[in-house]
Amino acid sequence: MVLSIKKQKNDLRKKYTKIRNEIPFMERRQKDNKIAAKVLNSNEFKQAKKVMFFMSFRSEVSTLPMINKARKMKKTVVLPKVQTKPQKKMLSIIIKNMKNELVFGKYNILEPKSKDNVINPEEIDLVLVPGLAFDKTGRRIGYGGGYYDAFLKKVPFKKRIALAYSEQIAAKIPVTAKDLRMSKIITEKGALKCC
Numbered sequence: 001m002v003l004s005i006k007k008q009k010n011d012l013r014k015k016y017t018k019i020r021n022e023i024p025f026m027e028r029r030q031k032d033n034k035i036a037a038k039v040l041n042s043n044e045f046k047q048a049k050k051v052m053f054f055m056s057f058r059s060e061v062s063t064l065p066m067i068n069k070a071r072k073m074k075k076t077v078v079l080p081k082v083q084t085k086p087q088k089k090m091l092s093i094i095i096k097n098m099k100n101e102l103v104f105g106k107y108n109i110l111e112p113k114s115k116d117n118v119i120n121p122e123e124i125d126l127v128l129v130p131g132l133a134f135d136k137t138g139r140r141i142g143y144g145g146g147y148y149d150a151f152l153k154k155v156p157f158k159k160r161i162a163l164a165y166s167e168q169i170a171a172k173i174p175v176t177a178k179d180l181r182m183s184k185i186i187t188e189k190g191a192l193k194c195c
Contacts, residue, residue, distance in 0.1 A: 039128070
């Protein structure tokens with residue numbers, strides 16, 4: 001019997017959460033430095049004026065050094081904010097002061113506390129995307145909330161770049177019509193252009 005896509009995805013979530021969590025902390029930091037260097041040296045980042053980052057959660061690739069560098073380069077830093085009412089969606093918010101403008105949100109992830117500086121997804125030049133697992137065609141498995149997939153519908157394909165450790169690259173990710181692909185995946189080993 002063929003497993004349902006939902007079951008396959010849940011199995012992969014468990015598998016890749018475990019794999020990512022088992023990467024030793026110091027090894028993750030070394031990989032983070034390599035990934036940050038590759039992002040900062042990419043043409044997409046250099047040309048972008050408005051960059052949307054994610055705030056690292058648990059054992060995800062650390063984005064804070066990249067955020068700090070982007071701010072020093074006078075780029076507009078955008079962060080996601082989860083909204084549950086009146087409608088479940090993810091907002092993109094411009095951040096000017098990291099110390100004063102962030103709070104722990106619904107999933108215990110740092111996010112903007114205010115909705116004052118909302119920016120339309122179409123106006124963002126580059127969106128860096130988290131996930132649990134990816135395959136070489138740019139398919140992604142997130143945490144299952146569907147926030148990024150809904151948000152990324154408004155972001156052109158070439159502006160979606162995932163950040164991951166090489167251990168998070170799977171042979172094949174099962175997808176549904178709602179799942180959106182990444183144009184590139186940056187790991188510590190290099191940039192994987194998805195086609």
